[in-house]
Amino acid sequence: MQRIIFHMDGDAFFVGCEVAKNPGLRGLPVVTGEERGIVSALSYEAKTLGIKRGMPIFRVKKDFPCVLVLPGDYASYTRFSQMMFDIVRRYADDVEEYSIDECFADLTGLDRTLKMSYLEIAERIKREVTVELGLSVSVGLAPTKVLAKVASNWVKPNGLTVIDPEKTAGFLLKTPIEKVWGIGPRTAEYLKKKNIQTAGDFAEKDVSWVRNNLSQPYESMWLELNSVCVSQVDSEPKTVYSSIQKTRTFHPPTRDTTFLLSEFSKNIEDACRKARHYKLVSKKISFFLKSRDFKYFTLKIVLDSPTNAPEVLVHEVRLRLGEMYKPGVIYRTTGVTLSDLVPDTVQQGDLFGSGIKAGKFESIHRQLDLLEEKFNKRVVYLGSTHKALNKKKLGTDSEDLDRDLLFL
């Protein structure tokens, strides 16, 4: 059966949220990303001035003093995001929250249920988001997810574009190949060498050509461009992860191992907290240090039994820091990845390995996680994380911090 897929995309979403919170900003050149040092999102007025995503904030401040630079406020963006998706759910059950500012919905059959045309449903969602939340969005309606993305991108900002099956060819021949979802700069370059300039050129190729020249995911993409629905709208909230990563960049860069270890400790705690939340454990953990000149130094460890207890990992990285730390190198980022995650149902304790150590911490974490979820606030940190917290909370008296937090 022919499906009708809806895609909605926030226009300059982070800035859009800032404007929604403070309507006085409307019409002004605004960027967010001050805390990151590069532009995350920019208003269309800022774009007109020649500012681009990823531009260093210091350059914006220097070359465009009229531009308002704001720090990101992710908690509020997440709230707007949820309110936006809730509006879509007034109409459709099947809503996939694809990213903080994008969702898909399967509208198939809702024209009869709701006694409205598909276009009318899309218009109403868009209008309610605009009126109730003060956010501008662009919307696409098409037979597949890939085509719905092409559609929502067609007119931006504030667009609503329908791609009927009969009209796809016209749209695709005017869509540059690099604008197709899943085609990045490398693949675009490769395809252009093969004389494929537009999504239409690609869609017109034989399936055998696609199989012989590209890897598997591109065949799905090719099918979707040809109106064959391959990827379903998946409304299940994500609960399975194959990996969990936490990284933090700090400034100034440093070679102070005590500080680096506390940054690792913080990342490990955050990653393990998330793993515990989803009841996952890992026995393959990799750590990295990123140097000032963006070189990576990694350390991989394999435990005897999987864990999500930060104490074990903090211990390991402290013991083996020397395997990735090079004296004389200055570092800007640390990170940790828990991979090969498995459900922590029955912890078959490894009596002689690290399993027994992890076991000791299990009930402590269970209690602390409950406490923290109840107060929706981090309450307890490892002592090894102390330094990283002080560093982060600039302007906060560290004694105040100690009064609120308990260190193990």
Added chain:
DNA sequence: TCTGGGGTCCTAGGACCC
């Protein structure tokens, strides 16, 4: 004073086994 953070999937190539 350039360059954040969090994911997924695929491929090539080596190790190892029979």
Added chain:
DNA sequence: TCTGGGGTCCTAGGACCC
């Protein structure tokens, strides 16, 4: 003086997404 031919599993790294 010529060195098979499979298969599987794992890792590193690339490409892509927001």
